[in-house]
Amino acid sequence: MSAQTPSTGTDRVKRGMAEQLKGGVIMDVVTPEQAKIAEDAGAVAVMALERVPADIRAEGGISRMSDPDMIDGIIRAVSIPVMAKARIGHFVEARVLQSLGVDYIDESEVLTPADEAHHIAKSEFTVPFVCGATDLGEALRRISEGAAMIRSKGEAGTGNVVEATRHMRSIRAGIRALGTMDETELFVAAKELRAPYDLVVEVARLGKLPVVLFTAGGIATPADAAMMMQLGAEGVFVGSGIFKSGDPALRAAAIVQATTFHDDPDVIAKVSRGLGEAMVGLNVSTLPADQRFATRGW
């Protein structure tokens, strides 16, 4: 890098963007009106997608990147960062989203995968990417492809945090285990995690991922968000949980407050009062295998 020339799209700028979102809540929105409600409630960013996961489950069919007009409308409606989802492996959707000026792309299992073997080569882009992971190996594979932020996958659209809990615990346990290993053991760990050795060594040394770790999937209440923060998430994505609930503006603000004061049960109790109906939940253990989103991506 030339010392005098400003450089865009560097790892530091991409990862640094996610650092600024820490302690915050990123909300799924499908319209500019929802985006405005999210901003007013204190969201640190909004996530544009065609349909929220609960509707994707209910309606079926193929789900894709949002309409560019809708994304333009959302970008115009708010001053906070706008993220948008692309299908796994769909590098052209990602190029389109970059040209629309979105601030982050979520290569997301919630949409129908466009490639059953390959994720997008994310390092080639100026815009940063966030990707889902169920365990440490998956997180490291995504980072090696260029992801600048990781989130748990959870089981989106269910209003059930059990899978997000599993993923957060699994990622954190994986990181802790690396910290106890010597050099020879780290070689074996890299092989078993199916992840690059250098990245495995870096995680062992840091005691954390080299990028920000958020949680996503099934978060529906302030207490859900606070629990994920206590399990080591650095911030929260909320999908269907807000706009499929009885009073989205109130619930959105409550989840924002519970995320900041995640270690203070008095605050969580206070903000959890009078929120109206939470989204209707689904029991993940009775979901047929072909309706599970978390198994998409590899």
Add this chain to the structure above:
Amino acid sequence: MTRPLIGVLALQGDVREHLAALRDQGAGAVAVRRPEELAAVDGLVLPGGESTTIAKLARRFGLLDPLRAAVRAGLPVYGSCAGMILLADRLLDAPQDQETIGGLDVTVRRNAFGRQADSFESEIDLAGLGGGSLHAVFIRAPWVEEAGDEVVVLGRIVGGAADGRIVAVRQGNLVATSFHPELTGDRRVHALFVDIVRRRVAARPAQQAGVAAGTEEEIS
């Protein structure tokens, strides 16, 4: 040598990096989320983050007015990126209802350099900072559009479309930068701020100084 206790406003943003940078400079550093925690510190950092979110949380949890009172009373405050926005008396390109702490006689334009694709890193020169140019990281960064007479400009962008734009300022005990020194290993901006806090603590009557020194805690 006094060891000042410096808070980092921990409502949202890159709090951990600022805590680490302050400790590197020999200061005690604590997360501040409540008025009583604010009352215990000798200086405060407003971290990078989303300024609209931080302002809303500050209002909702009764911190905004204590923050304004603390700035008026001369508390040293350093703001990076979102922190610069929070210190500004006037904003451009902000939601109409966005509140700030204020105190810094500047007009700040939010997201002035553009969207994330325009975020960049570059070398800049800062007045009064020895050791040559500083590698600065700008992320959806603001700039100072206009600065009042009492504001000292510490740094500007050189070259390119934003040539001459103000990205670092100081007014009395208030310091603000558009960029994020907490994201690089260069600690000179934090050193400058810790020095401002030290001088103020040393100038205070003895019975007031360092009331809460030694009560460090890590945020989770």
